[in-house]
Amino acid sequence: MKITVQKYGGSSVADADRIKNVARRVIKSQQPGEGLVVVVSAMGDTTDELISLSQQINPEPSEREMDQLISTGEQISSALLAMAIEHNGAKAVSLTGNQVGIQTDDSHTKARIFKIDSRKMIEELEGGRIVVVAGFQGINIKKDVTTLGRGGSDTTAVALAAVLNADSCEIYTDVDGVYTADPRVVPDAVKIEKICYDEMLELASLGTKVIQNRAVEFAKKFNVVLHVRSSFNERPGTLVIEEVEGMSMEKVVIRGVSLNQEEAKLTITLVPDKPGIAARIFKNIAENNINVDMIIQNVSAQGFTDVSFTVPRPELAKTSALLEKIAGEIEAGKVNVEEKIAKVSIVGVGMKSHPGVAATMFETLAREKINIMMISTSEIKISCVVRSEDGERAARSLHQAFELDREEE
Ligand code: ASP
Ligand code: MG
Numbered sequence: 446m447k448i449t450v451q452k453y454g455g456s457s458v459a460d461a462d463r464i465k466n467v468a469r470r471v472i473k474s475q476q477p478g479e480g481l482v483v484v485v486s487a488m489g490d491t492t493d494e495l496i497s498l499s500q501q502i503n504p505e506p507s508e509r510e511m512d513q514l515i516s517t518g519e520q521i522s523s524a525l526l527a528m529a530i531e532h533n534g535a536k537a538v539s540l541t542g543n544q545v546g547i548q549t550d551d552s553h554t555k556a557r558i559f560k561i562d563s564r565k566m567i568e569e570l571e572g573g574r575i576v577v578v579a580g581f582q583g584i585n586i587k588k589d590v591t592t593l594g595r596g597g598s599d600t601t602a603v604a605l606a607a608v609l610n611a612d613s614c615e616i617y618t619d620v621d622g623v624y625t626a627d628p629r630v631v632p633d634a635v636k637i638e639k640i641c642y643d644e645m646l647e648l649a650s651l652g653t654k655v656i657q658n659r660a661v662e663f664a665k666k667f668n669v670v671l672h673v674r675s676s677f678n679e680r681p682g683t684l685v686i687e688e689v690e691g692m693s694m695e696k697v698v699i700r701g702v703s704l705n706q707e708e709a710k711l712t713i714t715l716v717p718d719k720p721g722i723a724a725r726i727f728k729n730i731a732e733n734n735i736n737v738d739m740i741i742q743n744v745s746a747q748g749f750t751d752v753s754f755t756v757p758r759p760e761l762a763k764t765s766a767l768l769e770k771i772a773g774e775i776e777a778g779k780v781n782v783e784e785k786i787a788k789v790s791i792v793g794v795g796m797k798s799h800p801g802v803a804a805t806m807f808e809t810l811a812r813e814k815i816n817i818m819m820i821s822t823s824e825i826k827i828s829c830v831v832r833s834e835d836g837e838r839a840a841r842s843l844h845q846a847f848e849l850d851r852e853e854e
Contacts, residue, residue, distance in 0.1 A: 446478070446479060446480050446567075446570065446571070447476075447478075447479045447480065447612055448479065448480035448481070448482065448570065448609045448610070448611040448612065449474070449476075449479065449480070449481055449482070449611055449612055449613055449615070450482045450483075450484065450602050450603075450605050450606040450609065450611045450613070450614045450615070451471065451474070451481070451482070451483045451484070451602075451614075451615045451617060452483070452484040452485070452486075452580065452598055452599060452601070452602035452614070452615070452616050452617060453467050453483065453484070453485050453486065453526075453617045453676055454486045454598070454616075454617065454618045454619065454676075455486040455487055455488060455489050455490070455491070455492070456489065456618070456619040457486075457617055457618065457619065457676035457677075458485055458486065458488050458489075458522045458525075458526065459488055459489035460488070460489070461525075464488075464522070464525050464526055464529050465529050466676070466677075467483075467485075467526060467529070467617075467676060468526060468529035468530045468532070468533055469533065470617075470676065471483055471526075471530060471535075471575060472530060472533055472534075472535045472575075475535065475575060480567075480570035480571075480576075480609070481570075481575045481576070482566065482570070482575075482576045482578060482605055482609065482611070483526065483575060483576070483577045483578065484577075484578045484579075484580040484598055484601050484602040484605065485519060485522045485523050485526055485577065485578070485579065485580055485598065486518075486519060486522065486580055486581065486598040487515075487518025487519050487521065487522055487581070488518065488521065488522050488525075491518035491521070491522075492515050492518050492581075492595070495514050495515050495517070495518060496511075496515065498514075499511065499514055508553035508554050509553055509589055511553065511554055511592075512553045512554060512556075512582075512589070512590050512591050512592045513589075513590050515581075515592055516541075516542070516579070516581065516582040516590045516592055518581075519541075519579035519580050519581050519582060519598065520539075520541055520579050522579070523539040523540070523541075523577045523578060523579040524539045526539065526577050527539035527575075527577045530575055530577070535575060536572075536573055536574040536575065537574055537575040537576075537577055538569050538574045538575075538576060538577065539577040539578075539579065540565070540566070540569075540576060540577070540578050540579065541579045541582065542578075542579060542581075542582035542583040542584060542590070542601070543582075543583075543584045543588075543590065544565060545561065545562075545565065545566055545578055545605075546560075546561055546562030546563070546564070546565060546566075547561050547582070547583035547584070547601070547604070548560040548561070548562075548583060548584060548585070548586070549583035549584065549585055549591045549593070550585065550591075551585045551586070551587075551591070552591070553589075553591055553592070554591075554592055554594065555592075555593070555594040556583060556585065556591035556592065556593055556594075557593075558583060558593070558600070558604050561604060561605065561608045563605075563608050563609055566578075566605070566609065567609075578601065578605065580597065580598025580599075580601040580602065581593055581597040581598045581601060582597075582601075593659070594657070594659060595657075596654070596656075596657035596660075597657060597659070599616060599656050599657040599659075599660035600657055600659045600660040600663055602614055602616065602660070603660045603661075603663045603664045603667075603669050603671070604663055606664075606667075606669045607663065607664075607666075607667035607669050611669070613670055613672055614664070614669050614670065614671050614672070615671075615672045615674065616655075616656055616660075616671055616672065616673045616674070617674060617675065617676035618655055618673065618674070618675065618676065619675065619676070619677065620655060620675060621636050621674065621675045621678070621680055621682055622636045622637065622655075622673050622674055622675075622681075622682035622683035623636070623637045623640055623645065623648070623653065623655055623656075623673055623682075623683040623685075623701070624636055624637065624701070625637060625700070625701045625702065625844065625849040625850070626701060626702040626703070626704070626840055626844050626849065627653075627703075627704065627840075630704055630837050630840050630841070631702065631840055631841050631844045633841075633844060633845070633849075633850035634844065634849070634850070635849070635850060636682070636683060637683050637700060637701065638681075638683065638684065639683070639684045639686060640683060640684070640685055640686075640700055640701075641685070641686060641687060641688035641689075641794055642661055642664060642665035642685060642686070642687060642688070643665070643688060643794060643825055644700045644701070644792050644793060644794055644825060645661045645671075645685045646658055646661045646662065646665070647790075647792040647823070647825060647826045648700075648701050648703055648792055649661055651703040651705055651788075651790050651792070651826075651828075652703060652704075652705045652707065653701070653703055655673055656671070656673060656685075661685065664685065665687075668687060670684060670685070670686050671684070671685035671686075672684055672685075673685065688794055697793065697795055698793055698795035698796060698799045698802060698847065699791045699792065699793040699795065699796070699802070699847040699849060700792055700793040700794070700795075701791075701792050701793070701849070702789065702790070702791055702792075702840050702843050702844045702847070702849065703789070703790045703792065703840075704787060704788070704789050704790075704836050704837065704839070704840040705787065705788040705789075705790070706787050706833060706836055707757060707758050708738060708755040708756065708757060708758055708786060708788055708830075709755065709756060709757075709758045709761040709782060709783065709784045709786060710753055710754070710755050710782070710783040710786050710818070710819070710830065711753065711754060711755075711756065711761070711764060711765060711768055711780060711781070711782050711783075712751055712752070712753040712780070712781040712782075712783075713726070713751070713752050713753075713768055713771075713772055713777050713778070713779075713780050713781075714751045714777065714778035714779050714780075714781065715749045715751070715777050715778030715779075716742075716749060716750050716751065716752050716775065716777045716778075717748065717749060717775060717776060717777065718745040718748050718749060718750045722775055723742065723752065725771070725774075725775060726752065726768075726771055726775070727740075729767060729771055730756075730764060730767060730768075733763065733764075733767060735756055735760045735763065735764050735767075736756065736757060736760070737754050737755070737756055738754070738755045738756065738757075738788075739754060739755045739788070739819050739821045739828065739830065740752070740753070740754040740821075741753050741754070741819050741820075741821075749778075753819065755786070755788070755819070755830065758784065761782060761784065765780060765782050768780045784833075785832060785833035785834070786818065786830050786831070786832065786833055787830070787831055787832070787833045787835065787836025787837075787839070788828050788829070788830050788831075788836075789828070789829055789831060789836060789839040789840050789843065790826055790827065790828040790829075791806055791826070791827050791843055791847065792825060792826045793825060794825050796824070796825050796826075796827075797824060797825065802827065803822070803827055805846060805847070806827055806829070806843060806846075807829075809842050809843055809846040810829065810831070810839055810842070810843075812842070813835075813838055813839065813842050815831050815832075815835040815838065815839050815842075816831065816832065816835075817829045817830070817831060818830045818831060818832075
């Protein structure tokens with residue numbers, strides 16, 4: 446049986462009217478003799494509201510109870526959507542992660558799927574019913590409910606598309622697709638027609654929020670083509686696909702620009718330049734579950750060096766306290782923190798075959814008199830940390846320098 450998987454995000458099912466809208470779209474897209482699986486997120490800001498409710502009751506709830514609580518949002522939206530579909534005369538059944546047989550590991554609030562038993566889904570599809578699945582959730586071996594991390598309904602959809610060998614996985618959201626930059630920051634940003642998994646992964650981990658990066662990882666691993674598009678109009682969106690030969694040879698060198706204003710920078714000065722010191726600093730930070738992003742170490746002068754790195758801003762206070770302690774232990778100098786930074790990045794597989802991309806980026810920032818504080822690169826990405834107030838201007842000038850506004854022509 447030919448199967449299609451669709452996923453509707455929280456804003457697409459935010460209220461009764463929007464759920465009815467989704468029901469109409471779903472029924473319209475149903476093809477006779479084919480299977481349709483629809484994954485939904487929780488209505489609007491339900492997940493955030495549940496989290497803040499829990500905070501009023503217990504600031505440190507167990508992760509098991511957290512999952513038990515936040516998974517309810519998707520149970521509500523899936524049942525309501527199934528009802529809406531039935532009200533319009535089609536057959537539907539809603540299923541929780543448990544009923545679908547989504548088995549995950551034990552890591553509550555950020556669980557990973559390891560097995561899906563598709564039998565129940567297939568049975569329902571063969572019965573001619575549209576299967577509406579509560580996204581974001583699974584169960585572990587102990588039969589406790591787990592959730593897949595914020596934005597995890599995307600991962601549910603991609604994983605179901607993979608096990609069902611679906612023809613396509615359509616991700617419906619409130620924007621028309623993936624853009625060359627955030628249109629709120631760069632008004633000239635245009636919708637990207639096609640992007641490869643690796644570019645999408647870089648953009649998603651840099652903060653482009655249209656799709657969860659774990660979902661992209663999954664799609665890449667199982668070669669699921671994603672179509673990110675709007676649930677409010679019929680326009681085609683963005684296809685996320687495998688890198689096809691020639692993609693990096695095209696004239697499009699850079700696929701997108703991203704701006705992250707949610708990090709902070711810490712520097713530890715006069716660090717003794719000896720083997721094992723960096724390991725000691727970062728092991729300590731990792732043990733406290735703090736995700737470090739960019740790291741730079743200066744060349745050593747007289748046996749000492751400065752080490753700077755960035756962390757998510759909400760982790761700044763915790764990291765700085767920790768770093769003060771480590772600085773004492775390793776007999777380093779001061780700890781400096783800088784909250785007002787922005788990270789601007791350019792991403793594109795075309796970088797692999799086009800020299801001079803970094804030079805163009807730095808020249809562009811120089812022309813704008815924007816000072817670069819840190820640089821990091823991967824094969825298909827270059828990021829610069831700049832002052833927070835320069836962030837938006839940096840993104841706009843890079844978007845223009847790489848002619849991203851002309852991409853669709
Ligand atoms: N409702 C969950 C969240 O807000 C999962 C999702 O929307 O995909 O993170
Ligand atoms: Mg969401």
